[in-house]
Amino acid sequence: MGPEERLEMAVNLRTPDRVPVAPIVASVAARWAGISQREFLRDIEKGMAALDTADELLGGCDANWNLYPFQTARSLQVLGAMQVLLPGDGIPEDSVFQYVETEVMKSEEYPYLVRNFPEFNKVYLSRIHAGVDALAIRETSLWRAELHHRDIERWANRGVPSMVATVLSLPFDLLSFMRSWERFFLDLYRIPNIVVEALDVMANSVFHAARRAVAQSGVRRVFLGGTRCAATFISPKMFDRFVMPTLRWLVGALFKEGIVSLLHFDSDWTPHLARLAELPRGSCILDLDGTTDIFEAKRLLSDRLCIMGDVPANLLTMGTPQDVESYCKKLIDIVGGGGGFILSSGCDVPVDARLENVRAMVDTAKTYGAYHA
Amino acid sequence: MESKLADLMTDLEEEAVLKLTKELLTQGQPPLSIIEQCRDGLSRVGEHFAQKEYFLAELVMAAEIFREVMALVQPHLGASEGKGALATIVLGTVKGDIHDMGKNIVASLLSASGFRVIDAGVDVSSNVFVDRVKESGASILGLSALLTTAIPSMKATIEALTDSGLRSRLKVMVGGAVVNQRVAENVGADFYGSDAIKAVDFCRWASGGGSGA
Numbered sequence: 228m229g230p231e232e233r234l235e236m237a238v239n240l241r242t243p244d245r246v247p248v249a250p251i252v253a254s255v256a257a258r259w260a261g262i263s264q265r266e267f268l269r270d271i272e273k274g275m276a277a278l279d280t281a282d283e284l285l286g287g288c289d290a291n292w293n294l295y296p297f298q299t300a301r302s303l304q305v306l307g308a309m310q311v312l313l314p315g316d317g318i319p320e321d322s323v324f325q326y327v328e329t330e331v332m333k334s335e336e337y338p339y340l341v342r343n344f345p346e347f348n349k350v351y352l353s354r355i356h357a358g359v360d361a362l363a364i365r366e367t368s369l370w371r372a373e374l375h376h377r378d379i380e381r382w383a384n385r386g387v388p389s390m391v392a393t394v395l396s397l398p399f400d401l402l403s404f405m406r407s408w409e410r411f412f413l414d415l416y417r418i419p420n421i422v423v424e425a426l427d428v429m430a431n432s433v434f435h436a437a438r439r440a441v442a443q444s445g446v447r448r449v450f451l452g453g454t455r456c457a458a459t460f461i462s463p464k465m466f467d468r469f470v471m472p473t474l475r476w477l478v479g480a481l482f483k484e485g486i487v488s489l490l491h492f493d494s495d496w497t498p499h500l501a502r503l504a505e506l507p508r509g510s511c512i513l514d515l516d517g518t519t520d521i522f523e524a525k526r527l528l529s530d531r532l533c534i535m536g537d538v539p540a541n542l543l544t545m546g547t548p549q550d551v552e553s554y555c556k557k558l559i560d561i562v563g564g565g566g567g568f569i570l571s572s573g574c575d576v577p578v579d580a581r582l583e584n585v586r587a588m589v590d591t592a593k594t595y596g597a598y599h600a
Numbered sequence: 601m602e603s604k605l606a607d608l609m610t611d612l613e614e615e616a617v618l619k620l621t622k623e624l625l626t627q628g629q630p631p632l633s634i635i636e637q638c639r640d641g642l643s644r645v646g647e648h649f650a651q652k653e654y655f656l657a658e659l660v661m662a663a664e665i666f667r668e669v670m671a672l673v674q675p676h677l678g679a680s681e682g683k684g685a686l687a688t689i690v691l692g693t694v695k696g697d698i699h700d701m702g703k704n705i706v707a708s709l710l711s712a713s714g715f716r717v718i719d720a721g722v723d724v725s726s727n728v729f730v731d732r733v734k735e736s737g738a739s740i741l742g743l744s745a746l747l748t749t750a751i752p753s754m755k756a757t758i759e760a761l762t763d764s765g766l767r768s769r770l771k772v773m774v775g776g777a778v779v780n781q782r783v784a785e786n787v788g789a790d791f792y793g794s795d796a797i798k799a800v801d802f803c804r805w806a807s808g809g810g811s812g813a
Contacts, residue, residue, distance in 0.1 A: 312698065318723075323747065325698050408701060412657040413664055416614065460656040494777075498652065518777075541778050544748045545786070577748040577778075 230289040231388040234569065238448075238487055238533045239509050242566035246559050246596030248589050249290040249390065250538075250572040253298060254323045255580050256281035264323055264578070265315035268300040271374065275381070282387075284582060285589045289569075290390040291382035294450075296375040297394040298324070305367040308396060309404045310355040323578050331355055332405040334414060337421040340405075344428045351405055372443055379444055391450040391489055393440030397477075398429035399456040399470050408455060415465060422469065430473035434480050441486050448487045448512070451477070457494035459518070466499050475506065482510035489535075493574055494518050500527050509533070517542075517573030525562045534562055535569040538588055543572060543580035548587035555591040563596065570596065605634065609641025610648070612661045614668070621672050631676040638669050642712055646797045656705065659796060663708035685716035687807035690732045691742040692720030693776075694757055697750035702776050705796045706742060713800050715807075726753070726760035733766050740803055743789070745776040754779075755787040762788075771806040773799055 228244040236243040257267035260277035267274045278295060282288060296302060303311045309326040312318050318325065331354050332340070340347045353359050379389040396404070402425055403411040414422050437449040455461075456470040478488045489512045490503075496519040503513065504527060511532045515521050517539030524534055537558070542550060555570060562568045570592045576585055605624070608617045617638070624634055645662040648654035689710055693703050700722050711717045718736050720728060733741060741761070743754050754774055761767040773791040774784050784792035791806075793799040 318698075319696075322696060323749065325747075327698065328700075409660055409704065412660040415657060416612065416661050458655060462653075462655045462658070465655075465657060540748050541780060541783060544751075545782070579749050 229386060233289055234388060237567055237569050238512055240530065240533060240567040242598040245598060246563045246568055246570050246592045247289040248570045248592035248596070249288050249292060249535075250285070250585055250588055251292045251294070251575045252278065252281045252285070252288075252585075253292070253294050253575050254578040255576045255585075258578055259284055259582055263314065263320045265313070265320040268298065268303070268313060268324065271299060274299065275378065285586055286593075288387070288589060291378070291387050293375065293378050293382075293389045293391060293446075294394060296371050296378055299371075299374070301367060302371050304356055305359050305363055306352065306371065307356070308401055328404070328407050330407040330410050334406070334410070334418065337418070337425055341421065341424050341428050344425075344432050348432075375444060379446060389444070389446050391448050392444040392446040392486075393437060394450040395433050395436060395452070397451055397453040397456060397470070398426045398433060398473050400453055401429060401433075402426060403455040408460075411455075412460070415461070415469060419468070423472075426469060426473050430477050434477055437481055437486060438484060441484070447485060448489050449481065450489050450491055452491045452493075454493040456499075457492065457496050457519075458498040459494040463498050463502070466502065471502055478506050478510050482507050487512060489514055491574075492516070492519065497523055500524050504528055504531050506532060512569065514571065515573065516540075521558070522561055525564075525568075529565060529567060533567045533569065535571050536562075537571070537573040539573045540575075540577045540580075543584045543588075544577050546584060548581075548583045551584045551587040552591050555588050556595055559591070559596045566598070603637040603640060605637040606641035606644070609638050609662070609665060609669075610644040612645070612658060612665065614661070614665050617665050618668055618672065621669050625672065625676055631673045634669070634673055638666055639713065642666055642709075646709075646800065649795070649797045656796075659705055659709060663705070663712055666712040667708070686714045687740060687803065688716040688718065688736050688738040689740040689742060689803060690718045690720055690729065690736060690738040691744070692724040692729060692732075693722040693744045693746075694750050694753035695723055695725045696753050697745050697747045698722040699744070699746035699776070702746070702796070703742070703744040706744070706775070706793075706799045709796050709800050710803060713804070715803060726757040729757050730760050730764050730766065733761065733770060734764070739770060740806055741770055741772045742799060743772065743774045745774075745778060748778045751778065751783055751787065754783075754789070758788045771802075773802055775799060 233243040233247045237247050256277040257264055260280045262273055262277060267277055300313055312325045312327055314320050314322045349361055352364060382389055441447055481488055491514045493516040508531050513532045513534050515536035517537045521537045605620050621634055642662055645654060691703055691707050693700055707717050707719050718732055720732050745754060758772055772789045773793055774789040775793045781792050791802045793802055
């Protein structure tokens with residue numbers, strides 16, 4: 228069975244030949260290839276070669292986690308949804324890039340955002356990225372799409388499917404980046420109605436961006452990031468008001484077009500999980516980072532959504548291969564039971580992860596993860 | 601203690617809290633009593649958080665309301681009133697990491713709870729932490745990190761405190777998304793707080809202010 232079929236069967240809540248495995252390998256690839264983070268993000272050929280090397284070192288995974296085109300220095304500096312500190316530019320050459328969060332959008336700008344989000348978004352990008360204008364945004368979008376296309380083809384030639392057509396954030400998270408998290412949480416109390424209006428408008432824009440990327444790339448999965456709307460941050464009651472309506476609409480509208488939402492949900496979603504049961508069966512991959520109780524997710528959602536995750540970052544850096552193996556076996560036994568599971572890292576594999584630990588994850592899926600007919 | 605102000609604070613009724621604060625000040629109620637009632641409300645907010653009825657957004661709102669109350673009350677405080685902080689705490693995100701979400705909410709809640717907070721900022725090197733602790737006479741240090749790569753900086757900071765002879769009079773707490781009990785032990789911290797309220801509880805306990813950690 229090929230990797231794409233394996234992934235699709237898991238997404239459709241069926242049992243493939245074995246549990247698919249797809250750790251999110253990004254910055255760590257540079258470390259393993261012996262190049263700095265600066266080179267990784269700025270030298271495209273070296274960056275892609277590092278990702279190839281990582282896949283070889285791991286013995287081959289079931290998907291190309293194609294975040295790279297979205298995380299090159301150029302993409303981050305022009306199209307990134309937050310201001311960024313790049314390695315070698317304010318932080319050391321071998322640091323991972325980090326986001327800077329400030330109140331960029333003022334509370335009085337909500338009506339402008341609601342009136343014309345695409346235009347407002349360009350204004351926002353020009354504020355967070357020095358010297359960026361509409362032309363730079365258009366050129367970089369085209370450049371990124373071309374790079375993405377090349378990346379997808381390269382992996383397809385080796386028989387490895389790409390995971391996502393594009394990388395987007397849920398409207399709630401995107402708005403919190405624009406406002407800064409503290410200001411945004413106060414908005415939820417002080418001006419809830421206009422926040423809801425803004426989220427509706429942004430959901431529509433996210434939908435169109437996702438549909439466009441699927442048409443361009445041919446990949447029928449889109450990455451939708453959500454962290455700020457986790458229960459670490461907001462109550463289930465707030466979730467019902469500010470997140471669930473747009474999430475339900477967005478996932479449903481994409482699914483009608485045959486597009487699967489990869490819900491990359493960091494932080495603790497446990498108290499919100501029951502709500503996700505109303506999303507259409509097979510419409511999502513729920514990708515958890517080790518903070519949410521993934522076993523509870525399985526209990527509540529096993530007949531609705533494919534679950535992905537969630538070997539924790541600190542296990543990959545500080546644990547032993549035996550620790551990783553035994554955690555993966557537990558995931559395979561419980562979350563993998565009956566299918567509908569993809570074994571992965573909890574969020575990105577951290578840059579200082581030990582190769583033998585990530586390798587243990589991949590090997591365990593291939594050996595222990597077989598489903599017996 | 602029955603207090604409408606504390607109740608309104610607990611319910612995060614921003615406008616009503618501020619309106620009542622102004623009324624109480626006009627009526628000549630002692631400013632310290634107003635602060636105490638709001639702190640009482642705030643500690644109930646903390647209880648709701650521990651019960652998972654409130655979440656981080658509620659903590660942010662509570663800290664904001666408290667800040668606004670303090671701004672109203674401050675001009676009415678006498679020169680010596682309200683200066684006796686529970687303890688001094690230095691907080692910061694360690695070298696190599698610029699994430700400040702966790703640190704900021706801990707700082708707001710600690711200062712609302714009556715501690716003197718010295719916020720050392722983000723990407724703070726071990727010698728800056730040592731200097732801040734020395735200058736301020738802090739008895740508690742809080743170190744935050746979101747990146748696994750910043751964990752060695754936590755360890756280096758605690759080692760630097762030992763080398764400069766400050767470690768023995770200092771309690772060190774650590775927190776952040778990649779930190780857990782195992783990391784805390786590994787870097788030589790005294791306490792791991794999985795959320796902001798646990799950090800406040802620990803500081804109360806460590807400074808002998810009751811409410812065990």
